[in-house]
Amino acid sequence: AQSVTQPDIHITVSEGASLELRCNYSYGATPYLFWYVQSPGQGLQLLLKYFSGDTLVQGIKGFEAEFKRSQSSFNLRKPSVHWSDAAEYFCAVVPPTGAGSYQLTFGKGTKLSVIP
Amino acid sequence: DAGITQSPRHKVTETGTPVTLRCHQTENHRYMYWYRQDPGHGLRLIHYSYGVKDTDKGEVSDGYSVSRSKTEDFLLTLESATSSQTSVYFCAISEIVGTFNTEAFFGQGTRLTVV
Numbered sequence: 001a002q003s004v005t006q007p008d009i010h011i012t013v014s015e016g017a018s019l020e021l022r023c024n025y026s027y028g029a030t031p032y033l034f035w036y037v038q039s040p041g042q043g044l045q046l047l048l049k050y051f052s053g054d055t056l057v058q059g060i061k062g063f064e065a066e067f068k069r070s071q072s073s074f075n076l077r078k079p080s081v082h083w084s085d086a087a088e089y090f091c092a093v094v095p096p097t098g099a100g101s102y103q104l105t106f107g108k109g110t111k112l113s114v115i116p
Numbered sequence: 117d118a119g120i121t122q123s124p125r126h127k128v129t130e131t132g133t134p135v136t137l138r139c140h141q142t143e144n145h146r147y148m149y150w151y152r153q154d155p156g157h158g159l160r161l162i163h164y165s166y167g168v169k170d171t172d173k174g175e176v177s178d179g180y181s182v183s184r185s186k187t188e189d190f191l192l193t194l195e196s197a198t199s200s201q202t203s204v205y206f207c208a209i210s211e212i213v214g215t216f217n218t219e220a221f222f223g224q225g226t227r228l229t230v231v
Binding site: 043045 | 149156157158159160161164174206208219220221222223224225
């Protein structure tokens with residue numbers, strides 16, 4: 001069965017510092033990959049997604065992620081964190097089945113705190 | 117923002133009572149999903165639907181049932197609520213475009229407390 005691992009439960013960074021959130025997946029083929037962000041009391045918002053092609057993906061709010069097939073990783077990065085980035089971040093995968101049901105498998109999330 | 121409305125947004129209910137949560141979409145998407153979110157577990161799929169009257173179980177379906185009589189509505193029912201079903205429930209929708217699944221769009225969530 002596919003699985004997603006986010007090794008860091010909680011990360012604290014200073015405002016203006018760079019950020020990298022880790023995500024590793026376990027699946028036979030390369031799945032579709034996603035990062036979502038959830039602010040307190042809110043639903044999930046898509047930051048970026050990878051289906052195929054260029055392995056460096058740009059998203060909203062200045063985030064980017066790099067797919068590394070050899071490491072089964074899809075790490076999220078931001079060069080300079082803003083206080084408003086404090087939230088919980090979820091990595092998710094979907095098997096590349098094309099048509100058919102679309103079942104996201106989520107990691108357990110990484111909570112990001114930002115120090116002013 | 118995708119047109120997804122969950123109701124109610126908050127509910128407190130007693131153990132053993134039936135509870136129904138509603139998800140309504142205005143996007144005409146084919147796929148609809150119910151997830152639950154619990155601390156330390158991320159989001160876990162309960163049930164999903166791939167069309168009117170077409171539903172299937174997810175990872176944590178025990179104790180839950182669903183129905184979809186119209187494209188726009190997906191109901192989640194707890195037949196007899198238990199304290200272990202205290203959680204935040206999210207509805208999501210998605211669609212197939214060509215051969216690609218699009219990303220899932222999420223509702224704002226329903227916080228359910230079973231006392």
